[in-house]
Structures are given as C-alpha cells and as structure tokens.
Amino acid sequence: MPQDPHGHDSLQATPLRIALVSSFTFKHFEKTLKEHCAAADISVDIYSSPYGQYMSELLDADSDLYRFDPNLVIVFIDTQSLLGEVFFHPYDVSDDARRSLMREKEEWIHGLLEQLAERTSATILLHNFEVPHYSPVGILEHKQPFGFIESIEELNRNIRDAYKSNNRMFVLDYNAFASSVGKRRLADPKMYYLADMKLDTRFFEELARLYMGVIRPLAARTRKCLVLDLDHTLWGGVVGEDGLEGIALGPTPDGRPFLEFQKYILNLYRQGVILAINSKNNIEDVLPVLRDHPHMVLREEHFAAMRVNWQDKATNIRELAEELNIGLDSMLFIDDDASNRALVRQALPEVGVLELPEDPALYIHTLTHVSDFNRLQMTSEDRMRGALYAAERQRAEAKRASVDLESFLESLQMQVSVLACDAFTKPRIAQLTQKTNQFNATTKRYTQDDIERMLQSGCYTVTCFHAKDRFGDYGIIGLYIVEREAEVWSIDTFLMSCRVIGKGVEYAMMAHLIDAATSANMKQILGTYLQTKKNVPMKDFFRTCGFLPDDSDDDSRWRFNIEEQQYPHKDKQKLLSDL
Amino acid sequence: MKPLRDVLANILELRPDDITDETSPDTVETWDSYNGLLMVSELENNFDVKFTMAEVRSVTSVKDIKDILRKHGVSIED
Numbered sequence: 001m002p003q004d005p006h007g008h009d010s011l012q013a014t015p016l017r018i019a020l021v022s023s024f025t026f027k028h029f030e031k032t033l034k035e036h037c038a039a040a041d042i043s044v045d046i047y048s049s050p051y052g053q054y055m056s057e058l059l060d061a062d063s064d065l066y067r068f069d070p071n072l073v074i075v076f077i078d079t080q081s082l083l084g085e086v087f088f089h090p091y092d093v094s095d096d097a098r099r100s101l102m103r104e105k106e107e108w109i110h111g112l113l114e115q116l117a118e119r120t121s122a123t124i125l126l127h128n129f130e131v132p133h134y135s136p137v138g139i140l141e142h143k144q145p146f147g148f149i150e151s152i153e154e155l156n157r158n159i160r161d162a163y164k165s166n167n168r169m170f171v172l173d174y175n176a177f178a179s180s181v182g183k184r185r186l187a188d189p190k191m192y193y194l195a196d197m198k199l200d201t202r203f204f205e206e207l208a209r210l211y212m213g214v215i216r217p218l219a220a221r222t223r224k225c226l227v228l229d230l231d232h233t234l235w236g237g238v239v240g241e242d243g244l245e246g247i248a249l250g251p252t253p254d255g256r257p258f259l260e261f262q263k264y265i266l267n268l269y270r271q272g273v274i275l276a277i278n279s280k281n282n283i284e285d286v287l288p289v290l291r292d293h294p295h296m297v298l299r300e301e302h303f304a305a306m307r308v309n310w311q312d313k314a315t316n317i318r319e320l321a322e323e324l325n326i327g328l329d330s331m332l333f334i335d336d337d338a339s340n341r342a343l344v345r346q347a348l349p350e351v352g353v354l355e356l357p358e359d360p361a362l363y364i365h366t367l368t369h370v371s372d373f374n375r376l377q378m379t380s381e382d383r384m385r386g387a388l389y390a391a392e393r394q395r396a397e398a399k400r401a402s403v404d405l406e407s408f409l410e411s412l413q414m415q416v417s418v419l420a421c422d423a424f425t426k427p428r429i430a431q432l433t434q435k436t437n438q439f440n441a442t443t444k445r446y447t448q449d450d451i452e453r454m455l456q457s458g459c460y461t462v463t464c465f466h467a468k469d470r471f472g473d474y475g476i477i478g479l480y481i482v483e484r485e486a487e488v489w490s491i492d493t494f495l496m497s498c499r500v501i502g503k504g505v506e507y508a509m510m511a512h513l514i515d516a517a518t519s520a521n522m523k524q525i526l527g528t529y530l531q532t533k534k535n536v537p538m539k540d541f542f543r544t545c546g547f548l549p550d551d552s553d554d555d556s557r558w559r560f561n562i563e564e565q566q567y568p569h570k571d572k573q574k575l576l577s578d579l
Numbered sequence: 580m581k582p583l584r585d586v587l588a589n590i591l592e593l594r595p596d597d598i599t600d601e602t603s604p605d606t607v608e609t610w611d612s613y614n615g616l617l618m619v620s621e622l623e624n625n626f627d628v629k630f631t632m633a634e635v636r637s638v639t640s641v642k643d644i645k646d647i648l649r650k651h652g653v654s655i656e657d
Contacts, residue, residue, distance in 0.1 A: 028617060190632035191619065195612075201620040 015043040016219050019070035019122070021054045023081035024198040032204040036212050041329065041350070042219040051196075058112045061119055070122045072218055074211065075113070076174070078198050079129045079152060082109075090148035091136060102151045106158055117168060123376070125214050126163070127174040128156040133183045167377060170214060181206060213371025223352055223372040224385070225304075225326055226268060227317055229335035230279040230286060234262060234298065236360060240285045250295035257360040262297035264364050269302055272385035273373050274324060277306040278316045278333070304389030313340045314347035324389060332372050336360075379428050381475035388499060391472035398471075409504055412469040416508045416575045419476065421462035426451055428476045429464050432495060437534040439506065440495040441527065441541070459484055460492070463512070467505050474500055478509050487523040489513075494527070494541075501537060507569035508576050510545045514560065514567050527558035545569065583648070583655055586625050587641065590614050603640035618644075626653045 018033070020026055027048045037044045047068045049057040054077070057065040065073075080087045082105055090098065109126075116124060131152045135141035141149055156175060163169040178186050181203050191197040199207070216222050231238045235258045236248025248254040249262075269275055275298065279286065286308050290300045305323045307316035313335065321328050329350040335341055341353045352372055356363060375382060399408050419425050426448050433446040446454075454460040464479035478496035482489045491513070496506050517525050527542040529535075542558035543549075546568050550557035560567075584595040587602070591609045604610040619635055622628075622644070628651040638644055645655045 025616070027613065028620075188620075190630070190635060191616065193632060194635060195616050197616070202624070 015045045016072065016215065017045045017047070017068060017070045018215070019065055019068055019073045020046065020048045020076065021057060021065065021073060022049065022076040023054050023078050025051055025196045026076060026199070027051070028197075028201060029199075029204055029207070032208045033211060036205075036208040037215060040212060040216060040219075040221055042215060042221055044215075055112075058116055066119050070120055072125065072215065073116060073120065073122045074125045074127075074172075075116070076127045077109075077129075079132070080198075082129060090151075095144065095146040098148070098151055099146050102155055106155055109159065110162060113169065122168075123214070123218060124169045125172050125211070126159065126169060127172050128159055129175060130178045130183065130186070131156070131175050170376070172210060172214075177207065177210060209369065209371060213374035214376065216372060217374055217376045221329065222375055223332050224272075224330040225274040225276060225320075225324065225332070226265065226373075227276045227278045227320060227331050227333045227351075228265070229313075229337070229340070230277060230281060230289075230308075232336040232360075233334060233356070233363075234258060235289070235293075235296075239289055240281055244288050244293060247289070247293075249293065255295065257363055259295055259297065261360070261363045261367065264367055266297050266302070268373060269298075269386040270383065271373065271378070272375075272382045274304045274326070274386050274389045275302050276320045276324065276331075277303055277308060278313055278320065278335075279306075279308045280310055280313075281308050283308045301394075302386070302390055304386070304393055312343060314344050317344060317348055317351055332370070334367075377427075377431075379431055379475075381428060381431075381477075384473065384475055387472060388474060392499070395469075395471050412471070412503060414467060414469045414503055414505065414575050415577060416505055417466040417577055418512060419464050419466055421451065421455060421464065425464050425476060429462065429479055432464075432476070432479055432497065433493060436495045436497060437532070438498045438537045439501055439541075440493075440535050441491065441538050442493055442530045443532050443535060444493050446493075454481065461489075461516070463516075465496075465505065465509050465512075467500055467503075469503070478505060480509060480513055482513065482517075482525075484520075488526060489517045489520075489522050489524075490526040491528065498537070504569075504572050504575060506541065507545070507572040511567060511569060511573040512576055514562070515573070518562055523562055525560040525562065527560070529556050529558065531556070580627075581625055583622075583641075583645070586621055587618070587644075590617050590621060598641060600642040600645070601640060622648070626651070628653065 016037075020029065020033075030046045030048055033046060034044065045068075047065065047070065049065055057063045060066075086093065086098070086101060093101065113124060113126065116122070129152050131149055135147070135149060137144065141147050144150070160171050163171055186200065186203070187198050188200040191200070228234060231240075234249075236254055237246055239247050249258045250256075251259065265275070277286075283306075287300070289296060290298075290303075305320050307320055309316070313333075317328070317331065317333060321331060327350070328348055332352040332354060333341070333344050334354045334356060335344075336356050336358075341355070344351055345353050354366060354370065356366060395412070398411060421429055430446055430448045430451055433444060437443065451462060455462060461482050461484060462479065464476050466476050467474040467478075474497070477500050479493065480491060480495075481493040483492050494509075494513075496509065500506075514525065525547075527547050529538060529542060531539070539555065545560070546565050547558035547560045548565075549555060550559055582595075584598045587593075587598050588595040591598075591602075591607055591614060593607065593609070602610075604615070619630060623630060626648060628648070630647065630651075634647050638647070648655050
C-alpha cells in the first residue's frame with residue numbers, strides 16, 4: 001500500500017509559537033485557542049501583544065513580539081482602528097481625499113507586514129477588514145463616486161491580490177466571518193464601550209476554528225482521510241431494509257440534503273482528501289447503490305478502502321488506517337449515529353469525529369465548517385491524493401488476480417517520464433525533499449530557493465520523474481540530484497515517493513542516471529546512504545543497483561565504475577520516456 | 580448551570596468556600612480588570628442573562644453580583 005507521504009516524524013519537538021497582534025482587547029481569546037489546539041493535540045505557546053501597542057510591537061525590532069520568535073503571527077486590526085475619525089465621518093472628506101487616504105492605509109499595512117516578514121520567519125495570517133453594513137447616506141451610498149463601503153471593499157480586494165502568490169502570508173476573510181455570524185451582533189456593545197472588546201466572546205469558538213485551519217497544517221496535523229458511514233449519512237434510510245429504490249437520494253426534498261452533501265464531499269476528494277467507507281451493512285446491499293443508483297455522486301472508484309461489515313466501527317477504522325497506511329490522527333469520521341461517534345471518540349481519541357446534527361438539512365453546513373483538511377500549499381500531486389489511493393485499491397485487486405510479480409508489473413503498464421527542473425516542477429521537487437522519509441538516500445531537505453541556487457551554481461543536475469500506469473497518474477514521484485565533477489558524479493539526493501515502491505520505477509530512475517553519466521563520459525558514480533530511523537527501505541538499494549561498497553564494514557559509501565560494471569536492471573530502461 | 584460560587588472561584592482561582600458576599604477587587608488580588616471582563620461573559624453564559632453596562636459598572640463585590648442576578652430572575656442562595 002502507499003506510504004504516508006506526510007509522515008509525522010516532523011512532529012513537534014517544541015511548541016508552536018503563536019502571536020496574536022490585535023488593535024483591541026483580544027487577550028481573552030487565548031484561552032479558547034489553547035483549548036482548540038489541545039483538542040487537536042498541538043502544543044502551543046501563545047503571546048498577545050499588549051493592549052494598544054500593536055503598532056509599536058510590529059515596528060520595534062526589539063519588541064516582545066519579536067523576542068517571542070513566533071511561528072505564526074495573526075494580525076487582527078479592526079476597521080475602526082485602521083481609519084480613526086474617518087470611520088465615523090467618512091463623508092467629511094472629499095472622494096479624492098478618501099481615495100488617497102485609503103491608498104495610504106493600504107501602503108501602511110503592507111509596510112507593517114513587510115517589517116514583520118523581515119524580522120521573523122513566521123507564517124502570517126492577516127485579517128481583512130469588516131465592511132460596514134450601514135451608511136450615513138443610506139441608499140445613496142452606492143451612488144457615491146467612491147463610497148465609504150466601496151473603499152473598504154477595494155482595500156480588501158487589494159490586500160487579497162497583493163498576497164496571492166506569497167506563500168508566507170495568508171488573508172483571513174474576516175469580513176465574511178463577520179457576515180456569517182452577523183455584523184450587528186459581532187460585538188457586545190457594553191463590552192465594547194467598557195473594555196474595547198470588538199468581538200463578542202460567544203464567537204471565539206467559531207474564529208478559533210478558522211485559525212485551526214492554518215495552525216493544523218503548520219503543526220503537520222492536517223487530516224487526510226474522510227471515513228464515511230452510509231445509511232442516514234450519504235443517503236436517507238437504510239439500504240438493507242428500504243432497498244436501492246427506497247433510500248432517499250436525489251432531486252426530492254428528502255433526497256437533496258444527501259445529494260448536496262455528497263457533492264461537497266466530492267469537492268474534498270478533488271482537493272486530495274482520501275475517502276473510505278465504514279458501514280454496518282451487507283456488501284451485497286451496498287455495491288449496487290455505489291454502482292447503479294442514478295443519483296449517487298460518490299461511486300466505488302472514489303473510495304480508497306471500504307469496511308462494510310458488522311464489526312464495531314472503531315475496529316473498522318483501525319483496519320482502514322492500517323490498510324491505507326495513514327495515521328489515525330489523519331482521519332475524520334462522519335456518522336449520524338451518536339453511539340458510534342461516542343465509541344470511536346472513546347476507543348480512538350486521535351480520530352476526529354464530526355458532531356453531525358440530527359437533521360440532514362444541516363449536514364452540509366456542518367461539513368463546510370470543517371477546516372481539518374486545510375493545506376497552506378497545494379501541488380497537483382496533493383490534489384490527486386484521493387484518486388491515487390482509490391486507484392491503489394484497484395491495483396491491489398489486480399495484484400491478487402495476477403500470478404507472479406513480474407507479470408503483475410507488466411500488467412501495470414508503468415510509464416516513467418523524465419522531467420527537468422523548471423518553474424513547474426520546482427515546487428514539487430522541493431516538497432519531495434521535505435516530505436520523503438523512507439525511500440530517500442540522504443534525507444537532505446531543500447527549499448525551492450536551495451534548488452534554485454544549486455541550478456545557478458552550474459555544478460548540479462536536478463532531474464525528476466513522473467509516473468503513471470493503467471490505473472492512474474501518480475504525478476511527480478521521484479528525483480535525483482547529482483553534483484558533477486570532472487570524472488565523477490556524486491549522488492547528492494536520490495529519492496522516491498513510497499507510493500511507487502516495488503513497481504520498478506526506482507530501477508528505471510537509476511537506469512536514467514547511469515545512462516546520463518555514461519553519455520557525459522564519467523568514470524564513476526558515487527552514492528551515499530545516510531541512515532535514519534525511517535529510510536531502511538533504501539538500505540540495500542545501491543547494492544542491488546550494482547554499486548560496490550567503499551568499505552565492506554560500512555554501508556554508507558558506494559561506488560559504481562562505469563567502464564567495468566554492468567547495471568543489473570538495464571531492462572527497466574524501457575519504462576522511461578521523455579515528456 | 581454551575582453555582583455562582585463555582586463560576587467565580589474558577590475565574591479567581593480560589594476555593595468555592597473562600598467566596599463570600601464581601602469578596603471584592605479590594606480583597607482578592609486575582610480580581611483584576613482582565614478577570615473582571617471574563618467574569619461578565621462567564622456569568623452571562625452560565626445564567627443565560629445579559630447585563631447592562633450600568634450593571635457591570637456598579638459591581639463592587641460578590642453581593643452586588645448576587646443582587647443583579649436576582650433582578651434578572653436568577654435564584655441565588657445566600
């Protein structure tokens with residue numbers, strides 16, 4: 001089975017340091033945020049900038065904020081603090097004056113964030129600004145050449161556009177948050193006047209949930225797999241009793257909540273979420289629904305694993321985790337039955353359990369609130385994950401049907417394409433060096449900038465590989481980096497995603513490397529194996545590729561003499577093609 | 580609904596038995612402005628009431644809190 005590419009070895013040696021930088025009284029929020037982090041098993045230190053000092057904290061290089069050395073800074077400036085008196089008297093100034101004021105404010109924000117980005121290595125989450133829901137000029141507000149409301153909307157738009165391609169800065173749509181909970185109720189008026197609290201404590205939970213969508217991925221706690229019950233969850237009724245025709249699913253009042261719920265789940269799948277079934281049912285009753293029900297949105301092909309049986313659901317989840325080779329803490333369980341949820345909560349506390357409301361009409365709203373699957377960066381390989389795991393299930397079925405390994409490999413019709421390092425492949429190349437643990441010779445972690453520097457130096461070759469077989473596309477799954485010298489190539493990095501281990505791809509990659517070195521008239525290739533706790537699968541790789549150890553007692557240095565030695569897996573060259 | 584004593588004791592980091600009518604910001608160090616605000620929202624949530632600004636301003640001791648809660652129809656034992 002595929003290996004978990006986001007292994008939890010990067011897990012928290014030290015608490016994640018979160019700084020809250022706010023223009024009003026917000027310190028009480030710390031408690032709520034701590035509770036949410038604790039529930040996600042993420043250890044955190046939280047710092048709040050002192051009341052009224054957010055600006056000096058950001059501007060002063062010696063401030064406590066910078067001394068705290070945050071990993072995440074949440075910048076929460078409210079519209080009124082941003083604009084001062086103009087907030088109360090927007091039409092005391094001319095349109096032109098308002099326009100230039102807004103431009104000034106926008107530059108001021110960018111300036112603050114630039115300082116913040118320079119002085120820390122933190123990820124930055126910036127709240128956008130609440131757009132007022134009233135205007136002193138009433139209905140004529142939208143007839144103004146540059147209205148007050150329009151000016152805040154434009155500010156939000158500009159802020160969003162400015163950070164679109166910045167992978168450290170994220171904009172939190174606070175205006176949308178304020179609308180969703182209700183702008184008129186956003187602050188408790190007496191607490192605002194008494195203590196400058198601009199957000200009512202009753203919305204803290206909701207906001208903390210949004211923050212968790214950033215905190216989870218920063219702490220490597222993003223969930224990956226949605227485990228779904230069937231009866232009363234994906235459709236109404238019980239298929240075992242009501243039959244295929246009797247369940248509620250389709251364009252009827254009873255069926256639409258389930259139909260639309262499935263549609264939203266399909267979106268998650270397309271964003272890379274792995275889907276699995278955990279249902280108390282007979283498989284003979286379920287398969288016809290998955291295959292033939294005219295309104296089923298989620299089909300057999302979307303599920304990476306299924307447990308349809310009469311075992312308890314916690315045991316099933318444990319088995320699913322094993323089969324998919326992912327951690328229990330990367331799973332979120334959805335079941336309408338409160339006793340199943342309670343059982344899983346108790347037996348497997350790591351598993352997330354969605355508190356599904358009783359009314360199916362509310363299902364989709366519950367799921368759209370979930371931020372557990374958030375990522376801060378998305379490669380096309382991430383998006384394909386759900387499909388990859390589902391295809392893997394079909395491969396495993398094919399493997400059971402094949403007689404021997406070689407004929408199985410033949411039947412896969414694996415194709416490996418060779419790609420250079422360019423603007424399109426570089427993000428994935430960096431990601432692979434960051435995340436690959438098992439089949440990785442040296443476990444050197446590189447950023448995109450590191451890779452760029454290597455290429456610029458002119459001494460390195462960076463080559464990556466894309467694989468697909470008849471069941472599906474794996475994306476870019478492997479790479480090597482060699483340092484070129486006069487007569488020798490030294491392998492700096494040789495790695496491959498574990499999803500494709502045992503399918504001949506690694507030998508095709510080495511065939512490409514040896515062939516390239518031969519064409520460049522090299523005499524030797526040097527390999528290095530740096531042992532870690534996780535890269536045991538790599539241990540014998542150089543030996544099986546015909547490399548000889550430099551020292552028979554040491555398996556870290558390997559040598560391949562091009563003129564004298566034969567590569568034992570030359571046949572795997574046939575898998576290769578240039579794209 | 581938790582008893583008043585428990586709500587206050589939890590915020591002020593005291594034992595419930597240490598809370599008396601005379602407990603006030605002057606007698607208890609932990610009753611600072613931060614915890615004072617916390618108290619408002621915890622009491623509102625716990626007893627499902629909404630205080631006015633004047634009520635919040637008027638509180639000088641636990642006795643005042645009891646009087647206000649009674650005014651809101653919450654039955655509080657002495």
